[in-house]
Amino acid sequence: MYTPHTPQEIEEMLSFIGVKSIEALFEKVPAKHRFPQLDLPAGLTEMEVAAELNEIASANASTDDFISFLGAGAYNHYIPAAVDMILQRGEFYTAYTPYQPEVSQGTLQSIFEFQSLMTELTGMDVSNASHYDGATAAAEAANLAYHTFRGKRKKILVSRSVNPQYRETIRTYMNGMENVSVLGDEIENSETFESFMDLIDKDTAVVVVQYPDFFGRIIDYTKLVEKAHEAGALVTYVFNPTALGLLKPPGAFDADIAVADGQPLGIPLSYGGPYLGIFTVKDKYVRKLAGRLVGETVDEEGTRAYVLTLTAREQHIRREKSTSNICTNQGLMALAATVYLSLLGKSGFKQVANLCYQKAHYAAEQISKLPGFELAFPDTPFFHEFVIKTPKPVNEINLHLEHHWILGGYDLSQDYPEMENHMLIAVTEKISREDIDDFVAALEEVTHD
């Protein structure tokens, strides 16, 4: 479809090569398997494929059709039009990893700006050029900690209130390491974290906590950080980037590593990906950091320039001695976050965080007034997500809500058997007071049935 060769050009090229046919170029391919008949539908024209994709899309109902209170790791924020306009520039999206700085300054400078924005946002010292997503960034944090102690510390402690999918991903990554145990799951969520903290010892490589946690709660981990540091262990914060528009950053709590999913920063929900892994560390871990890193330098004439740097850490140089196999970053998604934060700026970013906070608190207050509904953690502050105890199973309630074109919150019993009838509700700036009132009214109907 996109091959430009005319029959005459093909002849000229074959004759220059010195073969009679294109088939003759494949003589080294085992004959009995050569040129298989693929059982696929015949190719479509662009017009036909556009119609087909429209039809597929119309078999979905999206967050444009529903009022959505779903969060749990992916958030329905407004994306300014300018963000995608920049992403659609072919100069950005059809370029590759900026190996040649002389003709890649656009990508390099935007990554450098991304790194700068991430360190400002988190209060950490250094950010890499990004990672696949929040879950893999958390797994790489465990990987970094493991390598920091040269494999001698065998315990990775992950709080049960870290996103369950992140916890699973950390476990998968640690399968490759010898005798590493990932602990913390068995400690039932408690707001004081005492029993979880008791696990910290001299064999602990890293303690992973989430801020705000998976239940939306804003928790002060100061004591936990102190205890981990006393034991010589690292501390990783998994954070929500929007929340940092209002809340003290992980750097202020002396975190060693801070990771996040950057999807809330101008990246569409897109059914779970591609998103953006944010990965930031204290200075002293920079040489153990996985992934690309852009540094400032000058060119031969002394002009400011940006290049990929400290590449000696990476797989293409160190091969089996590198700490990670990561090769690409999430370049275009990092660009989205960079444009988003540049556009919102100091005031707009604070505004969006505040709107999320205020609307979530209004929703929580209204819902908890309903008979049979109550906040699961009434004494703990939260950001834009909160847990409600419901009078009926969450899936039943959500079925009812769907009839009102409302996507209810996440059913926590899927991951936490002890949390039957617990719904995790997310509220973003896209939800209006009227939407919340409709949601509350629909929830109230459930109590009548």
Next chain:
Amino acid sequence: MTEQTIYELSQPGRKGFAFPEPDVPSTPLPQEFERESVRLPELSELDVIRHFTNLSHLNHSVDGGFYPLGSCTMKYNPKINEAVARLPGLANTHPLQPIVSVQGNLYLMYQLQEWLQEISGFDKVCLTPAAGAQGELVGALIIKKYHQDNNDPKRVKILIPDSAHGTNPATSSMSGFDVVPLPSDARGNVDLEALKTHCDDTLAGLMLTNPNTLGLFDEHVEQVVQLVHSAGGLVYGDGANLNALLGIIRPGDVGFDIMHFNLHKTFSTPHGGGGPGSGPVGVTQALADYLPGPIVTIIEDGDEENPPFYGFYTPEKTIGRMKAFYGHFGMLVRAYTYIAMHGPEGLRDIGEKAVLNANYLMKKVSEDYYLPYDRTCMHEFVVEGAWKDIPGVHALDIAKRLMDYGFHPPTNYFPLVVHEALMIEPTETESKQTLDAFAAAMKAIAKEAREDPEMLNKAPYTTPLRRCDEVKAARDLVFCCWVPEE
């Protein structure tokens, strides 16, 4: 030529975007957690658009010019892919919506799984891995778990040819294996004698890129696979170079046990300045139970009136979850569209034209550059970017000088088995005219190397920047721009 940073452009008090005022009563913030402010830049929308537009002008891109970066398959990225991936019905679906409301997404993913299985000859495909390197990690962890389940934990050794991508050894050691490099023979194949010496009961598997990074189809691939299998090992195929095989041969038919796809190479999803990639993994039936989840399946069969009902499952002995949710869905939409537009004939046309272009260009370029493995290549080839009689000129100089002729340089100094390597992959979407122009530039540079070698050492001259000081960057370690004090 430089562009100021977003912080240098920032003006206190300037605004680029406003949200509506709150429509709910105000709740005070928890004071102990409140931060004063985030030092973000203050710019107008025009400031932002102009800044990033100016930056974009400093990039070389496929849309702007030839990009023969070996092993990266920098083919044209069709615009329709971008349009359909942005359809609101796809782009605005939340990953945790009830599956009944996203049957379109699941249908698309199911079809793509089936199509990738058919194209590659594997029995089961999982779409979740985020990129090729993550697909490799899936493969290595499957190999590990497979041997563990067979009570065969002494299999700790992974063989990796010396021409392999760096991700292969890195992945193997990340998965707890011992990495054993395998030499190539004089024709660029895996050295069979060396392979035989490692085929014992400690062999876990072999990671093989075929065609390899020299662009050569291994002439003994079936023997290689058979040797590893008879020693009880598994064969992992690095699908980085699958573009050369579309409609030509299916790796599953040759006996590979596992392979990852790079949708951003073979199936035209854009490289995005270094991601997002997408690295689905295919396996044989014997390994299907080890794949990471979630995988799309048919929960209820359809009939004449109703389509099937799709849902997710996670295989029984799964190695575990690789990332949040279900993979890079937006990339899956693009790859689906690309395959749907090509069909069986179009896919074979891709493989054929990629190989035709590479062989044509190889013949042209080898008039002036030494070709260490002189035989029919697949989708790419490697020449030496240096001459014995011109000691002052290196592959790097040739790479840099190509930019003055308007071309992106080839991959250089890789694969490591070729001295001063220049690795050139033209892809199938480039025209004969473009290939001729590139060959002419390579010829002109060879002439310059003889006449004025010192001039090449300082190239490029016409790019936005001259050669950059990478040593200074690694010494100074400046990773953030200047930020105005509050």
